[in-house]
Amino acid sequence: MKLKYISLIMGIALFSCSAPKPKESKQEEKIEAISVDVIVPEHGMADPHAWVENDTVYIICGHDESWEGKGSFRMDRWEVWSTTDLVNWEHRRNILPSQSYIGDKPNCWAGDVCERDGKYYWFFSNRNIDTGVMVADEITGEYRDLLGEPLLPKGIVPVHPYDPEIYIEDEVYTICFGVNTYYMSTLAKDMKSLETEPKAIKIIDEAGNKVSAEDKPTLFKRNDWYYLVFGSRYAMSKNLYGPYTFKGAFLSGGHTSFFDWKGQKYVLQENHDISAFYRGASLKPVFFNKDETILIPEDDRMYPAPGRPFEFKNSTMGWKGLEGVSLAYSNGTLSGKVSAENAIIQSAPWLFTDSKLCTKVSFKIKNSSAASEMKFSIFSRNMIGNFWQEQTGQVDWSKQEWISIPISKEDAEFKTYTIELSQFANINDRIMQIALQPLANSANGSWSIAEVIIF
Secondary structure (H helix, E strand, C coil), X not given: CCEEEEEEEEEHHHHCCCCCCCCCCCCEEEEEEEEECCCCCCCCEEEEEEEEECCEEEEEEEEECXXXXXXXXXXXXXXXXXXXXXXXXXXXXXXXXXXXCCCCCCEEEEEEEEEECCEEEEEEEXXXXXXXXXXXXXXXXXXXXXXXXXXXXXXXXXXCCCCCXXXXXXXXXXEEEEEEEEEEEEECCXXXXXXXXXXXXXXXXXXXXXXXXXXXXXXXXXXXXXXXXXXXXXXXXXXXXXCEEEEEECCCCCCEXXXXXXXXXXXXXXXXXXXXXXXXXXXXXXXXXXXXXXXXXXXXXXXXXXXXXXXXXXXXXXXXXXCCEEEEEECCEEEEEECCCCCXXXXXXXXXXXXXXCCEEEEEEEECCCCCEXXXXXXXXXXXXXXXXXXXXXXXXXXXXXXXXXXXXXXXXXXXXXXXXXXXXXXXXXXXXXXXXXXXXXXXXXXXXXXXXXX
């Protein structure tokens, strides 16, 4: 887990619109904001949704079923986590789809959590089909289905009614949901029915043209401005129900959830920790320009961009062996034994790494055999056609280009080898999976890998 502190020097007047300006020299206050690349590394955490209570941040997030990359965003449960320092996170409970009307299906998509009158409500997506609601006496659960059927059934609006966001202001609970076009409605006090008919929310650009938004809206308010964030884009309005004016890029990443912590606004944002189908959540501070738009730092990125590191600090990171090799993980290294020539190990699929941002790949390996050659291959794709539903099976590595890398024999310690990606005849837009033949010209022997880094 990579952690850093962002220090800003700000005048106290920036924190209070009503505070008088100092007549003499401006006092200064040093604010340290926390930033974490992955709050729970290599876990498959997606769609984090935050609730702050008693100096504790709670999140309910979805869990990606497997780093095998079966496709179609299979999510087998929701999880409740908490922290008191934004750095160390504790797992509190799992919420299973079988505890709701969903049943035993990997459909645990995004939602939002809130409290009302001493009860806690988890509004959840049944995939992109509909939206339900669960209730608990404590934020950590146990949660039970409040309705036994969807709160937002298919057909309630012209778009898929999923990915709910709950916005609370002056004791009014507003639910926002949908895709392409968002809809808002007031929740009744029972939290299991709608008090108002869903209303379509307009997002327009500076020329007045409609802007289509991806799924999972999130909302917050600051200085009389409402911010509607969707993925890595956002819009602003003086009215909750809009129309919203599109402002452009938000911080790089996926689905978002905002919360305030000790005077600083933060966002939890989905990333591609292991892959596009085995994700993580980043913690980022949110800052603003003088005109109230969101400040985008020059070094902002969606983890793990601009490259793809495999450092095996916590797990195998989804690597597995094909025929002729066995794998073991221990103490931050991936080790194997070869029992056939050209035995292959491969990374998790669906890396979704932007090839335009990468030029090299390095390998830190210890060869404990007489082999003198390693081979490396890349499977890449262009983002065309039905990209997210196609080619989710096993790659036929015999049809891919392999680059040969000379290696030393019978190593006593790890050695690093680096190649240029330009050695490949062609690499498409997205690097989807990589593979190695650690001992390419040997039918037996052992090896250990400490890291593979595309950069």
